[in-house]
Amino acid sequence: MTPRILIIAYGNPLRCDDGLAWHAAQKLSELNLPSDVEILTRHLLTPELALPVSQATTVLFIDATQTGVPGELASRLLIPQRQSSLFTHEFSPATILSVAQELYGKCPEAFSISLCGECFEHGETVSVKVGEGLPHLIALVGEFIQSTKQVTDRFAAA
Amino acid sequence: MSEKRTIVIDPVTRIEGHAKITLHLDEQGEVSDARFHVTQFRGFEKLCEGRPFTEMPSLMARICGICPVSHLIASAKACDALLAVRIPPTADKLRRIFNMAQIVQSHALSVFHLSSPDLLLGMDADPAKSNLWGVFERDPQLARDGIRLRQFGQQIIERLGGKRIHPAWVVPGGVSEPLSQSDRDAILGAIPEALAIAVRTLTWFKNTSEAFREEISSFGNFPSLFMGMVKDDRSLTFYDGKIRIGDSTGNIIADGLDATRYFDYLGEKVETWSYLKSAYYKPKGYPDGMYRVGPLARLNVVDRCGTERADQELAEFKELQRAAVLSSFHYHQARLIEILYCVERLEQLLNDPEILSKHVRAEAKPNALEGVGASEAPRGTLFHHYKIDEQGLVRWANLIIATGQNNLAMNRSVLQVAKHFVRGNQLLPGMLNRVEAVIRSYDPCLSCSTHAVGQMALRIQLVDPEGKIAAEVARP
Numbered sequence: 001m002t003p004r005i006l007i008i009a010y011g012n013p014l015r016c017d018d019g020l021a022w023h024a025a026q027k028l029s030e031l032n033l034p035s036d037v038e039i040l041t042r043h044l045l046t047p048e049l050a051l052p053v054s055q056a057t058t059v060l061f062i063d064a065t066q067t068g069v070p071g072e073l074a075s076r077l078l079i080p081q082r083q084s085s086l087f088t089h090e091f092s093p094a095t096i097l098s099v100a101q102e103l104y105g106k107c108p109e110a111f112s113i114s115l116c117g118e119c120f121e122h123g124e125t126v127s128v129k130v131g132e133g134l135p136h137l138i139a140l141v142g143e144f145i146q147s148t149k150q151v152t153d154r155f156a157a158a
Numbered sequence: 159m160s161e162k163r164t165i166v167i168d169p170v171t172r173i174e175g176h177a178k179i180t181l182h183l184d185e186q187g188e189v190s191d192a193r194f195h196v197t198q199f200r201g202f203e204k205l206c207e208g209r210p211f212t213e214m215p216s217l218m219a220r221i222c223g224i225c226p227v228s229h230l231i232a233s234a235k236a237c238d239a240l241l242a243v244r245i246p247p248t249a250d251k252l253r254r255i256f257n258m259a260q261i262v263q264s265h266a267l268s269v270f271h272l273s274s275p276d277l278l279l280g281m282d283a284d285p286a287k288s289n290l291w292g293v294f295e296r297d298p299q300l301a302r303d304g305i306r307l308r309q310f311g312q313q314i315i316e317r318l319g320g321k322r323i324h325p326a327w328v329v330p331g332g333v334s335e336p337l338s339q340s341d342r343d344a345i346l347g348a349i350p351e352a353l354a355i356a357v358r359t360l361t362w363f364k365n366t367s368e369a370f371r372e373e374i375s376s377f378g379n380f381p382s383l384f385m386g387m388v389k390d391d392r393s394l395t396f397y398d399g400k401i402r403i404g405d406s407t408g409n410i411i412a413d414g415l416d417a418t419r420y421f422d423y424l425g426e427k428v429e430t431w432s433y434l435k436s437a438y439y440k441p442k443g444y445p446d447g448m449y450r451v452g453p454l455a456r457l458n459v460v461d462r463c464g465t466e467r468a469d470q471e472l473a474e475f476k477e478l479q480r481a482a483v484l485s486s487f488h489y490h491q492a493r494l495i496e497i498l499y500c501v502e503r504l505e506q507l508l509n510d511p512e513i514l515s516k517h518v519r520a521e522a523k524p525n526a527l528e529g530v531g532a533s534e535a536p537r538g539t540l541f542h543h544y545k546i547d548e549q550g551l552v553r554w555a556n557l558i559i560a561t562g563q564n565n566l567a568m569n570r571s572v573l574q575v576a577k578h579f580v581r582g583n584q585l586l587p588g589m590l591n592r593v594e595a596v597i598r599s600y601d602p603c604l605s606c607s608t609h610a611v612g613q614m615a616l617r618i619q620l621v622d623p624e625g626k627i628a629a630e631v632a633r634p
Contacts, residue, residue, distance in 0.1 A: 102294050
């Protein structure tokens with residue numbers, strides 16, 4: 001079954017707060033999420049993600065950021081955009097959307113939720129501030145899934 | 159005024175790891191010498207000292223994010239030797255499946271993501287467009303095929319190992335979990351599409367390579383030895399077998415060598431200008447014992463692949479040159495044939511009646527204080543060698559990585575390409591791109607071979623006779 005909502009949680013789980021999305025993915029997987037929600041965890045974004053992204057109705061990227069106040073959440077709507085880098089080791093969410101559009105002719109609605117970290121050293125645990133922010137992130141993702149499903153279900157029924 | 163100069167290409171792009179290339183020019187601006195420098199260092203052999211041997215497969219898998227499975231396999235085989243156990247037949251087959259999934263995804267990365275801009279857009283393409291975006295625009299089907307084939311390999315790894323990078327499923331004595339019927343069926347269901355992509359890409363490549371005759375004649379096109387592992391019937395294997403070495407005339411000069419006795423016939427030399435050691439075949443000495451490993455070498459030393467379509471392609475491949483296939487440009491075609499073989503072989507193994515057996519691990523305590531594990535990684539033969547104490551703690555480790563075994567040949571290839579294409583008085587991007595492209599044909603994995611922290615990259619330097627750097631090209 002093609003997932004309608006795709007959550008891509010990415011970061012380095014061996015770099016403390018950079019791995020917060022993996023912790024979020026673990027907590028989300030323990031919830032009773034609708035069957036049409038798929039969660040992928042990745043160390044970084046690569047071109048291969050364009051295929052599942054193109055097959056989704058809505059995509060949510062979860063990541064850590066170094067910009068802002070540690071523990072604070074930020075969300076935004078994403079639009080496809082090519083990156084100019086010659087390297088392909090690190091794609092941005094907007095670039096993944098652009099690849100999906102160019103290769104598969106489909107670009108779903110996409111958003112990102114970022115949680116600002118403060119410790120990016122070696123380690124598998126998150127900082128206190130990120131630990132306090134994770135429940136809010138989970139709650140925000142839950143609201144996002146609920147509201148997205150209401151809209152998509154309404155369109156499916158129409 | 160004429161003077162000797164040096165060109166530096168730094169970093170080398172579209173490879174895995176950090177490196178730079180230095181080209182030395184004489185007074186007439188002609189290339190007189192060239193070196194491929196690996197500028198990263200890791201030291202995994204030292205990191206593992208004092209750790210329990212049971213941690214080795216997972217720890218060694220951290221050497222690389224591209225081919226962790228290769229290290230898992232070789233490391234686990236070394237640990238099997240420490241346990242002195244024979245792993246269950248199903249575990250053996252599951253490890254083979256795991257390893258071939260890795261070969262498919264790694265080879266697909268090399269062909270589709272790293273080298274396809276050169277092959278599709280040409281060596282003289284605008285450097286700003288000679289990247290994946292250029293491929294997406296020129297041939298979106300090729301790009302989709304690359305993505306799908308990599309996904310095919312990665313999904314097998316994820317299904318078996320639980321995750322696609324650094325899975326801990328391969329353990330001393332076998333594997334930790336059996337294959338489920340649903341996963342087996344799902345993988346089998348994806349085989350026809352993967353097979354179609356492999357065939358389609360080979361056809362595309364063979365048609366495309368006609369346009370690269372000059373590169374074929376100058377990309378590492380020189381005599382060398384070739385080494386690979388073969389089964390008892392001299393067919394292709396990636397998991398277990400005897401070492402076979404052939405020369406440039408196509409003669410087999412060593413056969414049936416015990417991989418666990420690699421130190422009897424392989425030596426390593428350290429050069430001051432690179433962190434990458436250079437391996438050589440001891441009976442021929444250094445540097446005459448230069449040999450190549452990886453897809454080109456494997457197909458040069460096998461009598462056959464062992465699957466129908468791959469054998470047809472192998473027969474055609476062996477006709478490319480009179481004796482052994484010497485040009486390193488042909489690594490690309492060999493890589494694609496190996497993908498085809500792996501997909502065919504995966505189907506055979508997945509249909510094996512034993513494959514769903516629950517008996518997948520042999521339990522034991524250490525029964526030997528020294529163990530060697532060898533297997534074929536995407537880039538060539540891989541050796542892990544450990545010595546432990548009575549408590550099972552690693553006291554010494556040695557890793558012989560494929561890229562190190564190609565180091566001498568890569569350096570000579572850079573020199574050959576630079577001499578053929580580079581004119582120091584008028585440097586053009588296409589000249590330098592060819593110098594990088596010959597390195598890409600080997601698909602070096604520098605993170606593996608220097609056992610490095612950090613990003614990938616390469617640099618080209620132009621050095622004068624006094625050793626001063628006259629020009630340097632560095633990537634942003």
